[in-house]
């Protein structure tokens with residue numbers, strides 16, 4: 001597994017697979033059941049996140065073949081306070097092999113190359129067991145349950161706050 005920049009042509013099938021997941025469109029800007037054009041627009045938008053100053057949006061890819069299997073983002077809206085937030089998704093056909101934990105571990109190691117960052121946060125719905133387990137495997141610690149923290153799919157949701165801090 002490695003993290004790399006998205007490739008608009010090569011990664012479009014993976015993004016369309018990701019868009020078949022009912023949850024992924026609720027937590028980002030990828031339209032549900034994305035068409036080819038919508039998947040390509042999403043890839044172009046995500047390639048632009050760094051130049052917009054929003055953060056790093058990486059493809060999670062197979063190290064041997066380079067084939068994209070998912071996405072992992074490090075978002076920098078709060079970098080002035082030393083904090084980033086992370087997010088990840090693995091395309092349905094590639095799930096069940098712990099790839100998200102490997103991607104999150106790599107993303108977190110990358111975060112510590114940014115001197116301004118001291119803390120990386122994850123916001124996870126309590127019943128998203130695969131994501132909670134992913135966070136734990138990557139060394140994130142649950143710091144509590146944020147009640148009615150945000151609206152997802154038209155409903156207020158509690159979120160678990162997981163975080164890691166820069167190793168000393």
Ligand SMILES: CC(C)(COP(=O)(O)OP(=O)(O)OC[C@H]1O[C@@H](n2cnc3c(N)ncnc32)[C@H](O)[C@@H]1OP(=O)(O)O)[C@@H](O)C(=O)NCCC(=O)NCCS
Nearest residue numbers: 088089090095096097098099100101123124129130131133
């Ligand atoms: C969350 C997600 C990225 C995990 O992808 P993945 O790497 O394929 O995860 P896996 O299926 O390998 O599961 C990781 C771990 O969770 C466990 N797990 C998976 N589903 C589970 C469930 N329903 N209940 C309990 N544990 C579960 C697995 O056993 C594994 O544990 P292990 O490391 O102890 O073996 C993927 O499900 C996804 O893309 N979901 C939609 C987007 C999303 O929710 N992103 C995170 C938002 S916070």
